[in-house]
Amino acid sequence: LPELSRLRLDSNQLQTLRPGILDNLPRLSRLKLNNNQLNVLSSGVFDNLPSLTQLRLDSNNLTSLQPSLFDHLHSFTLLVLSNNNLQVRDSLCAIAGLFLRNINLISSASEPNIVVFDSASHPAIRDVQLRVNASNCSTTTLCYSLNG
Numbered sequence: 001l002p003e004l005s006r007l008r009l010d011s012n013q014l015q016t017l018r019p020g021i022l023d024n025l026p027r028l029s030r031l032k033l034n035n036n037q038l039n040v041l042s043s044g045v046f047d048n049l050p051s052l053t054q055l056r057l058d059s060n061n062l063t064s065l066q067p068s069l070f071d072h073l074h075s076f077t078l079l080v081l082s083n084n085n086l087q088v089r090d091s092l093c094a095i096a097g098l099f100l101r102n103i104n105l106i107s108s109a110s111e112p113n114i115v116v117f118d119s120a121s122h123p124a125i126r127d128v129q130l131r132v133n134a135s136n137c138s139t140t141t142l143c144y145s146l147n148g
Contacts, residue, residue, distance in 0.1 A: 003027055010056070011035040019044035030054040034080070037061055047072040054078040062086055 005027050014036040022028070022045065029051045038060040046052065046069065053075050062084040070076065 001025060005051075006030040008032045009036070013037055015039065017041060017045045019047070022046065023048040025049060027051050029075075032056045034058045034060070039063065041065065041069055043068045046070060049073065051075055056080045057084070059083040 002024060004025055007025070007028055007030070010032045011034075014033065015038065017033070017038065019042050022031075026048070028049050031049070031052060031054070034056040035058075038057070039062060041057075041062065043066045046055070049072075052073055054077065055073075058080045059082070062081070063086065065081075065086065070079075
């Protein structure tokens with residue numbers, strides 16, 4: 001399927017994606033993996049998707065993201081991670097350096113976070129959606145600096 005540009009694997013009860021499973025999809029630009037049961041994403045699973053621009057991982061069971069998970073995604077513009085059990089600060093480490101325009105990190109984290117975006121590390125971001133449903137903490141603060 002080397003010409004495939006959109007792949008919907010949402011709502012399939014997927015629990016894992018092994019590295020290499022998506023390797024023969026060089027033109028894939030949109031991947032929907034939302035509403036599954038993914039709890040871990042191994043480094044390398046997205047490495048051979050040079051055309052990927054949009055990735056939906058919302059409504060899974062993800063608790064953390066490996067820092068190198070998105071290192072090879074240079075065309076990325078949209079990432080949706082909402083409705084997981086991710087810690088926002090850990091998630092931001094994984095997306096540092098991506099040229100995202102839109103990011104959705106709506107979280108159910110149980111600890112307070114202070115999240116700082118700056119134009120040097122995330123120059124293309126135009127839309128940030130961040131909300132934390134924190135039952136055991138006060139709030140999450142979002143700061144976005146257009147001046148770096």
